[in-house]
Amino acid sequence: MPDQELINVEIDSNQCPCQLPKQPRKPLPEGVSPDRATIIRRFGQIWVNGTELHYCFWDHTKHNCPKEWTAKNTESLKIVERAFREWKELGIGLEFIKVDDPYDAEIRIGFMEGDGNWSGVGTNILKARSNERTMNFAIDFTQLNWLPFDTALHEIGHTLGFYHGHQIPKSKIIWNDEEVYRYYSAKGWSDSDIKTNILDKESENVLDLFPWDTNSVMHYRFKSTLISGPEPYNSTGISHTPYLSPLDKEIVRKLYPPLSSQNYIPLKAYRSYSAILQSGEQLAFTIKPDHSREFTFQTFGKVDTVLVLFEKDGDSHRYLSGDDDAGYNRNAMITHKLFKDREYVLRLKMYYAMDRGETAVMMF
Numbered sequence: 001m002p003d004q005e006l007i008n009v010e011i012d013s014n015q016c017p018c019q020l021p022k023q024p025r026k027p028l029p030e031g032v033s034p035d036r037a038t039i040i041r042r043f044g045q046i047w048v049n050g051t052e053l054h055y056c057f058w059d060h061t062k063h064n065c066p067k068e069w070t071a072k073n074t075e076s077l078k079i080v081e082r083a084f085r086e087w088k089e090l091g092i093g094l095e096f097i098k099v100d101d102p103y104d105a106e107i108r109i110g111f112m113e114g115d116g117n118w119s120g121v122g123t124n125i126l127k128a129r130s131n132e133r134t135m136n137f138a139i140d141f142t143q144l145n146w147l148p149f150d151t152a153l154h155e156i157g158h159t160l161g162f163y164h165g166h167q168i169p170k171s172k173i174i175w176n177d178e179e180v181y182r183y184y185s186a187k188g189w190s191d192s193d194i195k196t197n198i199l200d201k202e203s204e205n206v207l208d209l210f211p212w213d214t215n216s217v218m219h220y221r222f223k224s225t226l227i228s229g230p231e232p233y234n235s236t237g238i239s240h241t242p243y244l245s246p247l248d249k250e251i252v253r254k255l256y257p258p259l260s261s262q263n264y265i266p267l268k269a270y271r272s273y274s275a276i277l278q279s280g281e282q283l284a285f286t287i288k289p290d291h292s293r294e295f296t297f298q299t300f301g302k303v304d305t306v307l308v309l310f311e312k313d314g315d316s317h318r319y320l321s322g323d324d325d326a327g328y329n330r331n332a333m334i335t336h337k338l339f340k341d342r343e344y345v346l347r348l349k350m351y352y353a354m355d356r357g358e359t360a361v362m363m364f
């Protein structure tokens, strides 16, 4: 574990932590209650467990992109790849697959100096156009300390749906606003960057899954002068050991439990499966059609859900189709042709349940 001198690298240096862009809000129909909208928007940013996420490094020698997006050295690519492995090796149910074509990738990574370290949050990255970046690193990856790997873990954390640890509603930090503006303005941040990345609380981040964890890889380190309270942070500042904290690991495993531990429920045509689910809970079904034809999958009940259909291909799950009824007075429905002798997985995620969360799924 690095010593205190190394832990203070960021605090003492002029290197900027992450500058998260303001995240888009999912549009919802009029009349959706604020509680329902909050839950739909936040759970909507968490991936359906079992999703395969493809990542690609922009490279102007191979892709049609600005030269500045290309990594300056292979060390950068190695460190980011190692950070994907570090998250995956926790046993989470998401897969990360490196691809060469940015058009095949949900996660498109650039290395533009002077453009900050940032990433879109969770499924918001799907809103970026395929010729855009969803993640950028401005950090110097050749420096010999913990900061490059820590930054890579942090940005991937955003892609997994994490916001900043110091901005969650449970954070008790009382800011010395004037000093925060002075300090970060001197680093070249706009007032809007400072509000978005430090001072604003994430009102949409309502999940109980996210406690205030000052050791989280998603929590910035702060000098004591930036903090008015509570004790002891206004005299000690907030620093922490690098890399994933024990709580980071626990939370990501709750969001994306290991697939091997998941209970797959066999789903048969014309037989409904009913369950009572809490917001954020997921179910997984396996389907082995006995003949090839178009099948329709639908949820029932006064619930906001997302349904996603995958085809099993060895150990991996290939995305086929999805539907999201969140905020609308209809139910999620997918129609897709399935083939005999192949195996499919249907995943259902509950966003928001009116009444008791009673829902049913049927294939017909």
Ligand SMILES: [Zn+2]
Binding pocket: 018, 019, 020, 154, 155, 158, 164
């Ligand atoms: Zn960040």
